[in-house]
Amino acid sequence: MILVPLVIVQAVALQIFYGTHLDIISRRFALAISGEIATTVELLQRYPSPEDRVWILQNAWRQWEIAMRVEPGASLPRGRRASLIGPVDDDLTGSLRQRLSLPFSIDWASDPVSVLVRVQLPDAVLDVQAPRKRLYTGTIYLFFLWLVGSAVLLFIIAALFMRNQVRAIRRLAAAAEAFGMGRDIGPIRPEGATEVRQAAAAFNRMQERIRRFLQQRTEMLAGVSHDLRTPLTRLRLALAMLPAQEELREDITAMTADVEEMERMVRGYLAFARGEAIEQARLIDLSDLLKDVAAGARRSGTEIGLDLPGELTLRLRPDALRRAITNLVDNACRHAQRVMLAATPIGVRNVQVTVDDDGPGIHPDHREGAFRPFESGKDGGTGLGLTIARDIVRAHGGDITLEDSPLGGLRARILLPV
Structure with a gap:
């Protein structure tokens, strides 16, 4: 300029x-x-x-x-x-x-x-x-000397000035990108031009407000957990103390199942919320994490295959991502006989994780709606598995999409940034 x-x-x-x-x-x-x-x-x-x-x-x-x-x-x-x-x-x-x-x-x-x-x-x-x-x-030589000298001097000054400004903007952009992926980088030091320092100060205030919101949400959900679990526990005890009469057995069984389902809903969502607020991102081997998820699925009796590279080191929140992939694998296991878990590097900036099954799948018109909370579908589930999985992946800067699987059922494709 x-x-x-x-x-x-x-x-x-x-x-x-x-x-x-x-x-x-x-x-x-x-x-x-x-x-x-x-x-x-x-x-x-x-x-x-x-x-x-x-x-x-x-x-x-x-x-x-x-x-x-x-x-x-x-x-x-x-x-x-x-x-x-x-x-x-x-x-x-x-x-x-x-x-x-x-x-x-x-x-x-x-x-x-x-x-x-x-x-x-x-x-x-x-x-x-x-x-x-x-x-x-001799004036022509003086003019050329002035032209070249002033241009070089001004170029050096402009390059130093713009490097400082661009460095501040890049640092702000990197901080925003890292914070969007759930990495707690702390407040950044405002530097550069006045406008850039104002943007950095506004970014720090935004980080603080979001952290305060997450803390308040966690505290509120902890209170909700206590308030909900107390009456659920009383219900479970009351059902257990009912007389074992044959005509009440079926009703007691149905009511017990409802109470257990409500407890799973509360426990799953509260665990997700607490993990998002507390866990920090760190470098992990994604291949090892996927092996652990597959091993857990096999212990429940599901046939699951693996297609993994040697090592995939990413900066992630391991517990949260394990919960997301486990939710996808559990959904696939409930609907299919065969499940395939794979990971593939995409270029140098992304990693793709796929969960394939040979089940009935989901109609293309209904796939996006499956991510909405409490969309239970035909299996009668709680409808939070896919919602929680997408929230976790998007908090890492990635996304989840549902597609047709080469196995004949449904494919859940996760795209994560490196």
């Missing part, structure tokens, strides 16, 4: 200087040199005697400080001499063509301090050593 406009302004100024001022000065210098050469040529042609030629060449040195000599019987060599890029070469060539009716050549490369001009006379060649300093102006 600072460097580019400055360079453009200086480039425009250079173009104006190069196209007008330098061009005018170059033409004037070339006209002066060419006029002195043309005057000398006319005098040599008008006074061809050797004595006159000596006087004319000496006078040219005294008056104009141009070294000249005559080579009798010589002729101009064929071929082009080295030229110069810029207006000076073209201006000198054009001026000599206007003032001389004789052939000539200009050599810019042979002598570092002079420009060699050779003019073909009728019986000789006039060698002219025109000083380069009479054809150039």
